[in-house]
Amino acid sequence: MKFFKNQWSNIIFIVLILILIIPQTRKPIQIFVNKIFSFSPSVTDEEDREKLADYNWILENSERERVNFSDSEGEVVIVNYWATWCPPCIAEMPSFQALYEDYKNKVDFYFVSGEEHNTTQKFLNSKNYTIPSYRMLSEDPKPMDGYSLPTTYLINKNGEIIIRKIGAADWNSQKLRNTLDELLAE
Secondary structure, three states, rough: OOHHHHHHHHHHHHHHHHHOOOHHHHHHHHHHHHHHHOOOOEEEEEOOOOEEOOOOEEEEEEEOEEEEEEHHHHOOEEEEOOOOOOOOOOOHHHHHHHHHHOOOOOOOEEEEEOHHHHHHHHHHHHHHOOEEEEOOOOOOOOOOOOOOEEEEEEEOOOOOEEEEEEEOOOOHHHHHHHHHHHHHHH
16 A cells, blocks of 8 residues: 555556557547647748748639639638647637638638548538638648648738647637637728
8 A cells, every 4th residue: 555655646647658559549538638739820020921932723623613713812811730639729629610611701610621522421421510611722822831730820901811720729719709800801
């Protein structure tokens, strides 16, 4: 009994390490931790904002129809690069779904994944998400890139990147909603 009293902290540490090593428990823990530490993304200072080089980008929606990103020129746009296997991506999806439900008729949303449509749709359906998922058929417009997951861009009507966020964030915050309302009013 004395052994357990002296080694209690070591035992807890070993149990935590084991939980993180076991694949079935690692992903839910990573998602939970990402949700806890997800904050509202920050707006980029005006002098540091980059502008899209162009809107030439061909995507494919879940119905395998071609979609031209140029249709969103002059609109407020959110582009999110994500994957079903990415814990930070999964962690921010509920906030995106809530934002999408309120802004889907005002803002153009593009959730871009490199995975097959049946994989992304199966995931979205299992969570009752209605966000639109796309696959890239051509290279994305610069300076956007989806090499780090998740990466999200908020683009104003002039093609300026207002927010560039790598990692999970709370996309349903009042701060972000205020930013969207301001951009939509411009």
